[in-house]
Amino acid sequence: MRIFEFIFRRLLTALFVLVGVSIITFSISHVVPSDPAALYLGSTKARPEDLERIRIKLGLDRPLPVQYAIYMRDLLHGDLGTSIATKRPVLQELSSRLPATLELLFVGMFIAILIGVPLGVVSARWQGTWADVFVRIISIVGVSMPAFYLGLLMQIVFFRNLQLFPLSGRVDSDLRFTSPIDPITSFFLIDSFLTLNWAALKDVFLHLVLPAFTLAAYPIGLIARMNRAAMLEVLGQDYIRTARAYGIRQWIITYWYALKNAISPTLTVIGLTVAYALTGTFFVEVIFNWPGLGLFTVRSLLALDYPAIMGMTLLGASGYVIINLIVDLLQTAIDPRIRLK
Amino acid sequence: MNIPAPTITESQNTRTIRHVVNVIARDPLALISTIIILLFILIAIFAPIVAPYPEQGQGRTNAPDTMHPPSEKYLLGADRLGRDILSRIIYGARPALVVPIGVVLFAVLIGAPLGALAGYKGGWVDEVIMRIADLFLAFPSLLLAMAIAASIGRGLDKAAIALVISWWPWYTRIARGAAVSLKEQYFVEAAQAIGVRDSVIIFRHILPNTISPILVQATVDLGTVILAMGGLAFIGLGTQPPSPDWGLMISEGRTFILDQWWIATFPGIAIFIVVLAFNLLGDTLRDIFDPRQYK
Numbered sequence: 063m064r065i066f067e068f069i070f071r072r073l074l075t076a077l078f079v080l081v082g083v084s085i086i087t088f089s090i091s092h093v094v095p096s097d098p099a100a101l102y103l104g105s106t107k108a109r110p111e112d113l114e115r116i117r118i119k120l121g122l123d124r125p126l127p128v129q130y131a132i133y134m135r136d137l138l139h140g141d142l143g144t145s146i147a148t149k150r151p152v153l154q155e156l157s158s159r160l161p162a163t164l165e166l167l168f169v170g171m172f173i174a175i176l177i178g179v180p181l182g183v184v185s186a187r188w189q190g191t192w193a194d195v196f197v198r199i200i201s202i203v204g205v206s207m208p209a210f211y212l213g214l215l216m217q218i219v220f221f222r223n224l225q226l227f228p229l230s231g232r233v234d235s236d237l238r239f240t241s242p243i244d245p246i247t248s249f250f251l252i253d254s255f256l257t258l259n260w261a262a263l264k265d266v267f268l269h270l271v272l273p274a275f276t277l278a279a280y281p282i283g284l285i286a287r288m289n290r291a292a293m294l295e296v297l298g299q300d301y302i303r304t305a306r307a308y309g310i311r312q313w314i315i316t317y318w319y320a321l322k323n324a325i326s327p328t329l330t331v332i333g334l335t336v337a338y339a340l341t342g343t344f345f346v347e348v349i350f351n352w353p354g355l356g357l358f359t360v361r362s363l364l365a366l367d368y369p370a371i372m373g374m375t376l377l378g379a380s381g382y383v384i385i386n387l388i389v390d391l392l393q394t395a396i397d398p399r400i401r402l403k
Numbered sequence: 404m405n406i407p408a409p410t411i412t413e414s415q416n417t418r419t420i421r422h423v424v425n426v427i428a429r430d431p432l433a434l435i436s437t438i439i440i441l442l443f444i445l446i447a448i449f450a451p452i453v454a455p456y457p458e459q460g461q462g463r464t465n466a467p468d469t470m471h472p473p474s475e476k477y478l479l480g481a482d483r484l485g486r487d488i489l490s491r492i493i494y495g496a497r498p499a500l501v502v503p504i505g506v507v508l509f510a511v512l513i514g515a516p517l518g519a520l521a522g523y524k525g526g527w528v529d530e531v532i533m534r535i536a537d538l539f540l541a542f543p544s545l546l547l548a549m550a551i552a553a554s555i556g557r558g559l560d561k562a563a564i565a566l567v568i569s570w571w572p573w574y575t576r577i578a579r580g581a582a583v584s585l586k587e588q589y590f591v592e593a594a595q596a597i598g599v600r601d602s603v604i605i606f607r608h609i610l611p612n613t614i615s616p617i618l619v620q621a622t623v624d625l626g627t628v629i630l631a632m633g634g635l636a637f638i639g640l641g642t643q644p645p646s647p648d649w650g651l652m653i654s655e656g657r658t659f660i661l662d663q664w665w666i667a668t669f670p671g672i673a674i675f676i677v678v679l680a681f682n683l684l685g686d687t688l689r690d691i692f693d694p695r696q697y698k
Contacts, residue, residue: 090551222661
């Protein structure tokens with residue numbers, strides 16, 4: 063029963079955090095700006111009567127707690143307001159763009175884990191050798207390279223010079239006519255695979271490569287570095303020495319007995335990097351003209367479309383809280399020692 | 404008249420600083436990083452002397468030389484408005500270094516005392532402060548900064564304020580951790596015993612001893628904050644034209660990246676080198692203060 067109690071406690075904490083998050087987003091839109099009505103109109107030079115009209119329309123003339131209550135009521139009804147720029151419900155705008163961003167995020171994180179974890183293992187296993195130095199250089203370069211710059215370099219090298227991958231976008235514009243994708247899940251890789259649409263699958267894949275690797279650079283660096291540290295700690299422990307004394311082969315010790323215990327701290331970092339990657343998608347989407355949440359958010363930020371900005375902030379924070387929750391639960395599943403704390 | 408200076412016994416902090424200087428001097432990577440950072444600081448200070456075209460560096464346009472490729476006249480080429488990119492990068496070093504240092508400094512000034520207070524007091528004070536800090540940490544930092552920056556208006560100063568608001572809780576956490584272990588120590592208990600006020604204990608005895616872990620974190624964070632500032636400028640929420648800013652230059656050069664590649668490439672290299680230097684230096688500092696982490 064202990065495990066259920068643990069999960070329940072974590073869920074409760076997450077719920078409290080989400081309520082707090084809603085208070086902060088409310089404050090950003092209603093308290094921080096000196097005049098939210100001016101923000102809404104997108105100009106500080108609006109006529110006073112327009113400002114007054116907007117104030118009443120938005121309920122800004124009421125006391126703050128009442129405003130918050132209304133904000134929460136709408137939120138619980140799934141009403142995030144109407145986008146000022148597109149005049150469509152914010153929820154609809156966000157949900158229609160979510161799959162494109164999630165596809166990019168998943169593929170990017172998948173690449174990051176697939177490259178970052180082995181790099182960390184190799185680096186720890188051959189600590190102090192050239193391989194270790196090489197991995198440390200990769201990881202420090204990865205975390206020092208601005209995503210919005212790496213993307214441009216990728217475009218210069220792989221599009222202009224080598225002509226290996228398309229410049230930008232999620233699919234080729236002709237694809238709509240030649241072999242259109244049937245949006246079953248709106249994850250184009252899955253959709254084109256399910257419908258056996260090979261031409262589309264290839265096109266989607268080629269479009270994903272550059273943005274996904276650009277996005278993955280920072281997480282690769284972080285994951286490799288933290289996994290290295292975790293592996294070093296594990297490899298120094300007694301049970302590893304015992305395993306060696308038993309004559310178990312080194313690669314089995316490294317990749318099975320040691321890695322198993324190094325995965326848990328690495329998971330924490332992976333959860334953390336998802337947050338970086340989430341804001342990373344903003345830059346990647348701008349550079350590669352990727353039709354997802356990031357591109358929409360950046361446009362909203364510049365247009366002061368504040369219902370859209372608040373919706374995105376709330377969504378980002380909720381997503382982050384949920385990811386951390388999942389990481390916590392995964393860790394308890396992998397590592398029973400955590401439950402005892 | 405010569406008054407002999409009173410002999411002061413070396414304090415904990417002076418010894419730490421001496422130790423850090425020794426380690427950095429012996430580690431080639433850390434030494435190079437420190438030199439690079441100092442070099443950029445000097446360039447920023449002496450921008451009017453170093454820059455070949457100081458007026459263009461500050462924003463004056465020069466239409467005849469628009470998109471001039473790198474040459475003897477313009478070592479790194481000229482941008483869309485014909486301004487020398489090297490001069491723009493040199494002037495851009497000012498906001499690129501000063502603002503992130505200011506952001507981290509203010510975040511520390513807000514975050515660390517709160518953390519020390521929480522850790523020292525414990526009880527409900529601790530609960531309230533840390534729960535609030537946790538709420539801010541529940542957001543991806545840059546996303547929160549973007550939302551705040553947009554709502555208080557664009558500009559370098561606004562972006563900096565937004566970053567401070569989303570960054571302070573990290574230092575609260577660190578200072579709290581240090582304070583919790585410090586308050587058990589004899590010198591704090593002794594101060595309590597002779598009736599020193601809590602505020603004095605926190606500011607005079609606890610806070611100064613949390614400096615080293617915070618300094619390490621601040622150095623590591625400087626790289627991240629430079630990236631964040633660049634990112635905000637890149638999407639148009641930070642520095643506004645015609646002020647020189649690396650992130651903004653990359654954003655301006657993005658449109659011409661396939662033909663006039665130099666406009667975005669060189670400012671990008673500048674950001675990369677500075678962030679790399681801070682990260683390498685931060686790594687070394689972390690090794691000194693947390694030797695357990697890297698054996």
